[in-house]
Amino acid sequence: MASDEAAAPARRAAFELKGTVASLTVIRLLVPELARVDAQLGTQVAQLPRFFEQAPVIVDLEALGEAAARVDLSELAALLRHHRLVPVAIRHLAAEREAEAGRAGLGLLRGPAARGTSGPLEATPPSAEASTPTSAAPERLRAAATDPRRNAGERGTTASTAAEPAQLEPPPPAPAMATEALGSLLLTQPARSGQVIYAAHRDLVLLAPVNAGAELIADGHIHVYGALRGRALAGAHGDKAARIFCSSLEAELVSIAGEYLSADRLPERFRGKPTQIHLQGDELVFRPL
Missing domain, CATH: 2.160.20.70 (Pectate Lyase C-like)
Structure with a gap:
């Protein structure tokens, strides 16, 4: 009996695999020039640093079309990590570059859309008031980090x-300091x-x-x-x-x-x-x- 009890923990599964829908930020590249991406991302991270810190992200190359071939994946991954983002995967990547993605530490998101050969999408002009990213809703995955500290009452x-x-x-x-709120x-x-x-x-x-x-x-x-x-x-x-x-x-x-x-x-x-x-x-x- 004692031996059976001792063996019971060893028979229990060490982990489970479950499908889930988490939330990850999608960075949809609109230009292949990483210097421009670096400059713009630096500005946005500076505005909301705590929101971006250690945030897992997916890179989407679909809007680049053939220009996606000009993006150095290792350099891109390093750029994102420099801004304290965590690149976890890439989508709409040409099949012949999958090994390159692996070397850059990027997972692959496959699917009917990722296997397609659609050209670049029209970029929505930015607005100071509102903007609408064109990534599909199911792909706007986020994994918001939860607070390890307790949530007490209200x-x-x-x-x-x-x-x-x-x-x-x-x-x-950012406009000059205004004397009256808008x-x-x-x-x-x-x-x-x-x-x-x-x-x-x-x-x-x-x-x-x-x-x-x-x-x-x-x-x-x-x-x-x-x-x-x-x-x-x-x-x-x-x-x-x-x-x-x-x-x-x-x-x-x-x-x-x-x-x-x-x-x-x-x-x-x-x-x-x-x-x-x-x-x-x-x-x-x-x-x-």
Whole structure:
């Protein structure tokens, strides 16, 4: 009997393999010149450093078409790591370059779209107010790092790392200091999956739901008069007085001035309820509306 009990742990499986849908940021290259990618990524990481730190990312080459052959994968991977991103995979890569991807430490994402030979897609012109990445919603995978510290009651402390949007459209230019705040950016249509909406130097007001996979970013407050199922990042330039208001809290991630909580750390009693979120010290505090 004793020998059977001793052998029992050895018979138990050491691990399980499970399919899951996690969230990873997709960096969709629009130009093959890595110097331009480096400069732009440096600017965006500087704006939201804690969102990018150690964020796992997927590189998408589809928009480059034949110009993708000019991208040095090892140099690209090193560039991303230099900015403290973690490149985990690449898609829309020519089959003859798969070994090169392996040497660069990049996994391969295959599928009908990845095997196709479609040419470059039309790039959406950047906007200072809003931009819409063209990657398909199922591919906007993110693996937001969860906070190892406990989430006590209505408060949640934040981890130092998270996967956040590594949008490669140029960021809006920073205007000179204004003496008056801009009026709120008011939108009446739902925020679609894969869409990124940025309200620079103002509040963002949405009179419609925010779908999963959508992302709201504002330098001021964020108001959602509907279900908040995507991500909401208020106080993006460090305004700790910014708040998030929503009619139904179902978010994938909420953040104020760089302090954030992902979906699995949100207080259960506020899920699906009208909620306001603000900072108290370095903690996010949730209160009913």
